[in-house]
Amino acid sequence: MRPQLIKAVLIDDELHCTASLAIHLQELNYNVTVVKSFNKANDALDFLQQQPEIDLVFLDIEMPGLSGFDILEQLNNISFDVIFVTAYNQYAINAFKYSAFDYLLKPVEDIELSQCIGRWKEKKKNGIEKPQLAFLKELLYQQQNRPAKLALPTTEGLAFVTIDHITRCQSDSNYTHFHLADGENLMICKTLKDVESALTPYGFIRIHQSHLVNPKYIQKLVKNDGGYLVMNDSSQLRISKSKKEAVLNAFNMIG
Structure with missing residues (x-):
């Protein structure tokens, strides 16, 4: 008997x-099928208001227009379970431990995704209560309105x-240049490897031995000439052969 499909x-x-x-969900082979993907919160809300037969929603918290919280608050009935996918640091997301929600930290790691779905299959929560949602939103309010900062030793x-x-x-030998x-x-006076460990939790991607980039400032991914990125400041950054597959997988719907 085939396992039940998770939508x-x-x-x-x-x-x-x-x-x-x-891609991660497909590779895990957990019998999860992605019914829809949305990059606009309003479109997602319209879809979910139709009360489709959905088991799981992987939901970002901070989005322009409507936040993940706003989407949930505007739904009358929530029959699906929610896994928040967030870039909040470990201190902030400790709030989740006091709720019935689950979460994944960006960038999502295969082992954490696997464990998260495993926990969901074991617990099978029964929807979301509005007071519980308000409680979690209040716990995260301060962090949501306080931009994360990095102390750079100059x-x-x-x-x-x-x-x-x-x-x-x-990278510049044992130094690192930060472009703002x-x-x-x-x-x-820190190596790029040191900087990478600090910025990876915030979604930064290592594309080359010499370059770590913030995806928010990528203008274009060019696959010709070995592959390179065009940033918002018009700089062109080469993608190394060892990083090319990972970068293309992460941006396989761009360009």
Whole structure:
């Protein structure tokens, strides 16, 4: 007897997030089929209001227009279970431990996704209660409105930089150059490997031995000439052969 098909919907305003998550779910072979993927919260809300037969919704929290919380609050009846996919740091998402929701941290790792679905199959929660949703929203409110910052050790002291304003990081031997959205360039005495460990939880992607990029500032992925990215500041960054497959999988619906 074949295991029951698990019908899932993916909602995230970033295209590469829904694309890569769909790939992970397919590779896990957990009998999960992605019914729909949405990168616009309003479209997702319209779909879910039709009360489709859905088992799981993988939902981003912070999206333009409507947040993940807003979507859930506007639904009269929630018959599906929710797994939040979030870039919040570990301190903030401790709030989830006091709720019946489950969560995945970006970037999503195969083993964590596997364990998460395994827990869901064992527990099979029964929908969401509005008071519970309000409680979780209140717990995360402060973190949601406080931009995450990184302390960069410079020759003059510490420079506190909002992580969302970092466009890319470039290796220079034992130093790393931070390129910021306002055009500023800061250099610190840390290797790119050290920087990568700090920024990977925020969705940054290593595309080359010398480059770590923030996907929010990618303008184009060009597959010709070995593959390279065009950033919002018009810089062109080569994708190394060893990173090419991973990058293309994450952005397989772009370009």
